[in-house]
Amino acid sequence: MKNMRCRIVAVVSVFILLITGCSAGGDNRSQGPGRNSSLHEDSVAWNERYSLLEGQYMLALATDYNIYGCYVKDDEVLLDNIDKENYHVKETYVLQDAFSISGMAADRENNVYILDNREKSAGIWKIDANGNLQDYVNIKLENSENADNLFLKGIYTDSTGYFYVWCEMQIPEKEVVEDTVKEVWHYVDRVYVKDKQFNTLFYNEIPSVSGTEVLNFQIARDGSPLFLVKDQEGVYIQEIDVAQGEQKDAIRLEKSGIFFETDYASSLENIVAIDNGIIYCQNNELFEYHYDVQKVEKLLNLSSYGIFSSDILFLAKDENVIEIIGNHGESDHSEFIVFMPGETEKETLTLGVTMNVQDLEKAMAEFNRYSSDYRVELVNYFDQTGDYDKAVEQLKLDVVTGTAPDIIAVSGIDYSMFSEKGVLADLYDFLRDDKECSKDMLVQSVVKVYEDGGHLYSIAPNFQIHSMWGYGDVIGRQSGVTFEELFQILEDCGKDLNAIAGFSGDEPVLTRLCTASMDEFIDWEKGTCNFEGDYFKKMLSFAKEYTGNYSGGTYLERIQNREVVMSVGIISSVVDYQIQKMLYGDDVVFIGYPVTEGTGTAITFSGSDIAINAKNENQKGAWEFVKFYLLHGYNGQGFPIVREQFDQIMNNSMTEEYNTTEDGKTERNPKGSYINGDEYIWVYAATQEDIAAVQRLVESAENRFEPHWMIQNIINEEAEGYFSGQVDLDSTVKKIQNRVSLLLQESL
Numbered sequence: 001m002k003n004m005r006c007r008i009v010a011v012v013s014v015f016i017l018l019i020t021g022c023s024a025g026g027d028n029r030s031q032g033p034g035r036n037s038s039l040h041e042d043s044v045a046w047n048e049r050y051s052l053l054e055g056q057y058m059l060a061l062a063t064d065y066n067i068y069g070c071y072v073k074d075d076e077v078l079l080d081n082i083d084k085e086n087y088h089v090k091e092t093y094v095l096q097d098a099f100s101i102s103g104m105a106a107d108r109e110n111n112v113y114i115l116d117n118r119e120k121s122a123g124i125w126k127i128d129a130n131g132n133l134q135d136y137v138n139i140k141l142e143n144s145e146n147a148d149n150l151f152l153k154g155i156y157t158d159s160t161g162y163f164y165v166w167c168e169m170q171i172p173e174k175e176v177v178e179d180t181v182k183e184v185w186h187y188v189d190r191v192y193v194k195d196k197q198f199n200t201l202f203y204n205e206i207p208s209v210s211g212t213e214v215l216n217f218q219i220a221r222d223g224s225p226l227f228l229v230k231d232q233e234g235v236y237i238q239e240i241d242v243a244q245g246e247q248k249d250a251i252r253l254e255k256s257g258i259f260f261e262t263d264y265a266s267s268l269e270n271i272v273a274i275d276n277g278i279i280y281c282q283n284n285e286l287f288e289y290h291y292d293v294q295k296v297e298k299l300l301n302l303s304s305y306g307i308f309s310s311d312i313l314f315l316a317k318d319e320n321v322i323e324i325i326g327n328h329g330e331s332d333h334s335e336f337i338v339f340m341p342g343e344t345e346k347e348t349l350t351l352g353v354t355m356n357v358q359d360l361e362k363a364m365a366e367f368n369r370y371s372s373d374y375r376v377e378l379v380n381y382f383d384q385t386g387d388y389d390k391a392v393e394q395l396k397l398d399v400v401t402g403t404a405p406d407i408i409a410v411s412g413i414d415y416s417m418f419s420e421k422g423v424l425a426d427l428y429d430f431l432r433d434d435k436e437c438s439k440d441m442l443v444q445s446v447v448k449v450y451e452d453g454g455h456l457y458s459i460a461p462n463f464q465i466h467s468m469w470g471y472g473d474v475i476g477r478q479s480g481v482t483f484e485e486l487f488q489i490l491e492d493c494g495k496d497l498n499a500i501a502g503f504s505g506d507e508p509v510l511t512r513l514c515t516a517s518m519d520e521f522i523d524w525e526k527g528t529c530n531f532e533g534d535y536f537k538k539m540l541s542f543a544k545e546y547t548g549n550y551s552g553g554t555y556l557e558r559i560q561n562r563e564v565v566m567s568v569g570i571i572s573s574v575v576d577y578q579i580q581k582m583l584y585g586d587d588v589v590f591i592g593y594p595v596t597e598g599t600g601t602a603i604t605f606s607g608s609d610i611a612i613n614a615k616n617e618n619q620k621g622a623w624e625f626v627k628f629y630l631l632h633g634y635n636g637q638g639f640p641i642v643r644e645q646f647d648q649i650m651n652n653s654m655t656e657e658y659n660t661t662e663d664g665k666t667e668r669n670p671k672g673s674y675i676n677g678d679e680y681i682w683v684y685a686a687t688q689e690d691i692a693a694v695q696r697l698v699e700s701a702e703n704r705f706e707p708h709w710m711i712q713n714i715i716n717e718e719a720e721g722y723f724s725g726q727v728d729l730d731s732t733v734k735k736i737q738n739r740v741s742l743l744l745q746e747s748l
Helices: 358-370 381-385 388-401 428-433 444-449 483-492 509-520 534-545 555-560 574-584 619-632 643-653 688-700 709-723 729-747
Strands: 046-052 059-062 066-073 076-083 089-094 101-106 112-118 121-127 137-139 148-157 163-177 180-194 200-207 213-219 225-231 234-241 269-274 277-282 285-290 295-301 312-318 321-327 334-341 347-353 374-380 407-409 462-470 566-571 602-605 610-612 657-660 666-669 672-676 679-683
Touching (some): 066 101, 066 112, 112 148, 121 163, 148 180, 269 312, 347 358, 347 619, 358 374, 358 619, 462 574, 483 534, 509 534, 534 709, 534 729, 555 672, 566 574, 574 643, 574 672, 574 679, 610 619, 709 729
Parallel strands (some): 347 407
Antiparallel strands (some): 046 334, 066 076, 101 112, 148 163, 213 225, 225 234, 285 295, 312 321, 321 334, 407 610, 462 566, 462 602
């Protein structure tokens, strides 16, 4: 019944007391506000300053004159005392035998207190205003002897010199269950109020029961200690009356937008006290909430300044100055960032998305950090509409009418239906003239696949391969088959369609087949379609007859006993190819999806593909972001579209990796694995033959694996009657032809 909480012998940042300050220094890079479509617009123009710190920290605190950063090195917990004027380390303290640092706080005299969590005990180090580290002092946490999973969350001070230690623990209580007295364990958030000698005056707690959750404990700017609590009705403030040693009446906060709705309150991060309110992060944006007017105001879109809320170690706001200490991406240094009101000479561009996408958000953050001329602001259509389908339709409407953002994430919006209307810019125009990122620098087969009438309207930094493969002695050496040829191959080896594995149970077979070959049926440039031909009829017949039934056994066993002789799926790395080679043997052959002609191998962007609004007045600036995204946006998912990066991935795949075992021996590390129950397949460095096979597969791709949901929904709806036997095949394809034709005509 007792759940043990993981202890981290390192520095753990939970919540940090805010002691604010303002200073100058560091690199100056100014930015201002731009168009933004979150629920609350930026109300202030901000000018930011980044200053690099000497180390990377796991816990941080800024006082009036100093910055303190805690980290682990050689199994020791160290604390840097950093001058806030020049950002140099003045002194480094060794926190002897530290177990888990859980918080730091500073009082008005600039004494600093460091809280350490040691199993079921706690202690404090003090650094006085002169920079002297004093001896560790054990502190008592009354009535916690029988508690389990004691976890310290932070230390706080007020203007009177009192200390507050916030912790969570699991405590037992006697409850009557079905006329039997049982011991029931539940979590509580408890705050110990201590005097200057660290003696406990009293403690106060809030149980985590019936949906109640403590979001934050804080010392308000007026010195009032209070909990911020979420329950089933919303969010409320629970202030502690220190003089009486008890809780005051709860104050229920009014709901403002979605930000204090019960379902969203738990996503608040970095909650910090300000005058008569709090600031907090949510969805990578910084908000301010005032208790008196009970209104939310957005301060910053953090991504616009190259910041992620998950990287923030310290956050404070004093009047119009915001201070942040955070870790930046994979950098080995922390940063001190100061925001002050001010304008910028950077030109603002907008990036429209139907919902937040991590790869684009990261690229935007990095671009904004380093670009000296432009800043990209996110326009989130889901935030505007509250519904994904409505967000997609609104973005499409804005694209067609020329009112869309400067840059558009077109994934999932069927942009092919209006790409020929001149609403999207031809990226070839930019690639032709850019020496830093030209067409020749990209993987040519992928770029070719995404052409429409000789134009390129969208692109992404990552791609994957969709294909069909299987035993070479069954398939032969051909690449590309028609449905008739596929049926004949299966018949010749005594199999039916169910000898093909890989169709997802939660995705209709027909949807998968159409996604791999929609371009076979539609001429996007002319806005016409042909679903009445023999090829599409064969596809419908395939989808109707395929059941996926098998007699049992694992995927590997079914391949080994040749119940399965082919598979459809995704190849997103050299390792994926090597695994299929291990499953099917060295003579594995890729024949692609059934097509009228060609290889049947398809390409899809595994990241977000983006386009440029042709009506954008600053297409040069928009291209600068698209180029940055192409050159720096590869995230390891799939293959990179930049040829130099692609070649590097291929070379790395052939490099063996080793590690040293405990007995001093050297052993190879696998590059990847296939695991199914007790079945394991390990793959190691690829051979030149493997690399050549993957390269041939990429070069052979001719189709886009791209969903077109409005058309697909029509196809799936009309196919249901055919699958159930209520409508014949000819009538089904005729209905599909008529409905899709009408849809395409309406989009012209």
